[in-house]
Amino acid sequence: MERKLRIGGLLYALVLTLFTVYVLLDTFVIARVETQVPSTPQISTTPTNVPNEGPVISDEGPDTPKITDRTYRDRNISITLTEYREHDTDIYVAEIKIASADYLKTAFAKNAYGRNIKETTSDMAENNGAILAINGDYYGSRQKGYVLRNGILYRMDGDPKRQDLMIGKDGDFRIYSEANVSANMLSSFDAWQVFSFGPALLQEGQISVDKNAEVDQATTSNPRTAIAQVGELHYLMVVSDGRTDRSEGLSLYQLATFLQTLGASTAYNLDGGGSSTMWFNGNVINQPVNHGSEVSERKVSDIVYIGY
Amino acid sequence: MTLSTSAIEKKATRLALIYLLISVLCALFGCIYEHFSHGVYSYHMIYAFAYPLVGGTLPALWAVVFGCKRPPAALPRLLYHCGIATFTVGSIITAVLEIYGTSSPLTTCYWAVAMLLTLSSVVLHLSPRRRS
Numbered sequence: 001m002e003r004k005l006r007i008g009g010l011l012y013a014l015v016l017t018l019f020t021v022y023v024l025l026d027t028f029v030i031a032r033v034e035t036q037v038p039s040t041p042q043i044s045t046t047p048t049n050v051p052n053e054g055p056v057i058s059d060e061g062p063d064t065p066k067i068t069d070r071t072y073r074d075r076n077i078s079i080t081l082t083e084y085r086e087h088d089t090d091i092y093v094a095e096i097k098i099a100s101a102d103y104l105k106t107a108f109a110k111n112a113y114g115r116n117i118k119e120t121t122s123d124m125a126e127n128n129g130a131i132l133a134i135n136g137d138y139y140g141s142r143q144k145g146y147v148l149r150n151g152i153l154y155r156m157d158g159d160p161k162r163q164d165l166m167i168g169k170d171g172d173f174r175i176y177s178e179a180n181v182s183a184n185m186l187s188s189f190d191a192w193q194v195f196s197f198g199p200a201l202l203q204e205g206q207i208s209v210d211k212n213a214e215v216d217q218a219t220t221s222n223p224r225t226a227i228a229q230v231g232e233l234h235y236l237m238v239v240s241d242g243r244t245d246r247s248e249g250l251s252l253y254q255l256a257t258f259l260q261t262l263g264a265s266t267a268y269n270l271d272g273g274g275s276s277t278m279w280f281n282g283n284v285i286n287q288p289v290n291h292g293s294e295v296s297e298r299k300v301s302d303i304v305y306i307g308y
Numbered sequence: 309m310t311l312s313t314s315a316i317e318k319k320a321t322r323l324a325l326i327y328l329l330i331s332v333l334c335a336l337f338g339c340i341y342e343h344f345s346h347g348v349y350s351y352h353m354i355y356a357f358a359y360p361l362v363g364g365t366l367p368a369l370w371a372v373v374f375g376c377k378r379p380p381a382a383l384p385r386l387l388y389h390c391g392i393a394t395f396t397v398g399s400i401i402t403a404v405l406e407i408y409g410t411s412s413p414l415t416t417c418y419w420a421v422a423m424l425l426t427l428s429s430v431v432l433h434l435s436p437r438r439r440s
Contacts, residue, residue: 005382012390019417020401027405027412141410216409220347243346271409273346 028116035113035154067281072131077103077306079132081280087254089221089247091240092278092285093262094132096306098233101171106136106149106193108302113147113154115140118299121277122284130305133279134225134237137197138271140301145196146183149302156183163198165227165268166191173229173266175200175208193304195270201226201256202267211253215272221249223276223289227304228259228267236264237304239278243289274298316379320371327364327392331357334396338403345407353403356396363392363426384432391426394418 065074072079076099084091098104107128109119117140125133139147139155145162147155151169160179167173169190178196186194197215200208215222223242229235238259242249250258252269259267275298278285290298334357341353371379380388398418405411 002382005386009386009389012386013393016390016394016397020397023401023412023414024404026414027410028408138409141408143411143413216348216406222346 031114031116033112033114033117037108037111037113037152069281069283072281076100077131079280079306081285084258086258087221087248087250089240089242089250090286091238091250091258094134094237094278094280095230096132096235096237098171098235098306101167101169101192101233103306103308104167104171104193104235104304105130105307106302106304108149109140109300113149118301120297120299121288121303122279122297124303125279125305126282128303128305128307130279130303130307131281132237132307133277133303133305134227134239135271135275135277135300136302136304137195138275138301139196141271142196146178146186146194147196148186148191148194151192153183153186158183159196162196163200165193165195165198165200165266167193171233173268175203175266175268195227195268195304197270198268199252200266200268201252202228202259202264205260205265207253207256207260209252209256211251213252215252215269221251221254222272223247223274223286224250224252224255224272225270225276225278226255226259226267227270228262228264230263230265236262236267237278239276239286241287241289242276243273244287244295247287270304271300275300313375316376317372320368320376324365324368324372327360327368330396331361331365334360334400337400341403341407348407348409350403350406352399352406356399356403359392359395359399363388363395380429380433384429387425387429387432391422391424391429394422394425398422 065072070081078097080095082093082095084093107124109117109124121133121135139145142159144157144159145155146153146158146164158178162178164176164178165173166176166186166189169192174189199213202208221242224238224240226238227235228238236259238255240250240255241247255269256267274288274290276286277288277297284297287295288297290296338353338356342349398415401418402415405415
């Protein structure tokens with residue numbers, strides 16, 4: 001009897017181990033494609049209430065952009081990269097002016113919506129012909145939280161704890177809580193992009209995080225990624241380094257204060273830590289950290305980018 | 309088979325020490341994991357050591373100190389050990405996912421199975437035994 005029970009115990013230990021391995025594989029490795037995104041945008045994804053060709057930002061046409069290592073200018077898109085050093089941290093800011101919200105796009109890893117589908121920000125940016133890209137909200141690491149990209153709703157399961165950023169088809173930023181807005185209501189808002197990460201850093205020019213605010217159960221400064229609106233079709237994409245000898249990282253409050261000094265009216269925190277990456281015209285601009293403090297790009301679910 | 313009081317005490321002491329060792333290993337693992345998690349914490353990791361400590365060491369110590377008139381039979385004992393193991397592993401895995409910033413519906417299986425095993429062991433232990 002004792003021997004049989006001992007064998008039973010060993011068998012249970014084996015089952016427990018195998019189940020645990022499966023849980024880890026299912027969470028981190030096994031890719032599940034739920035929707036394949038068409039490689040060319042569908043008509044329904046095009047913003048309808050803004051003209052495709054907006055005001056001329058510079059004299060150059062889209063076919064003859066003027067590009068330097070820190071700037072990009074053509075008829076519809078103007079990007080200027082500036083590097084700052086605040087709170088012992090390198091911060092990279094891309095100031096963007098676009099003629100239409102059409103050019104503020106998002107992309108999924110491998111052009112597929114699902115779980116554990118990942119690519120580096122660089123690869124996604126290159127595959128989608130981006131001019132500038134930052135990592136998105138890493139929707140694939142969570143079971144809940146609205147996912148609406150380029151006008152298409154992919155995930156309707158809300159997370160009441162999440163504060164979302166909605167970019168309307170007019171290009172304006174709006175902050176709301178998923179507890180108060182159902183997925184069906186998003187279409188009535190003319191949502192173009194929705195990010196479910198947060199929290200909001202600035203609302204109507206005022207800082208909306210307190211000094212101790214952090215993402216979920218984090219407690220320390222980290223690399224950060226944020227997106228902000230300054231004015232009509234005028235945005236900032238911000239990535240700050242951290243977890244390195246050179247850069248300590250920013251708290252959410254420090255990031256919010258920094259964005260306020262740059263004149264942002266609405267700002268939103270995207271996935272940070274090892275995910276934080278800014279890519280411009282073929283190069284990674286910041287020092288992304290992965291696997292502890294190793295400088296390398298992490299594979300993520302999605303990017304926000306500027307491009308045609 | 310009936311064990312003498314000294315044999316029961318010896319077994320219980322051994323069990324208490326094994327569970328104590330597991331608790332210490334869990335606490336150590338939690339400390340190391342939290343150290344490298346860039347300030348992201350999880351209560352499931354911090355308190356994973358409590359399952360073997362409260363569920364294993366303390367009852368065994370109780371048996372050593374106050375004696376055990378009716379030691380559990382082999383099957384309830386096995387179910388109980390499996391339950392405590394499932395609670396501990398479930399806690400650590402839930403913590404790993406939380407610290408990464410993700411979750412999985414599968415982790416609820418740990419809690420359900422652990423509860424089932426522990427409760428059934430208690431029920432079996434408390435139910436009247438058949439005389440062979």
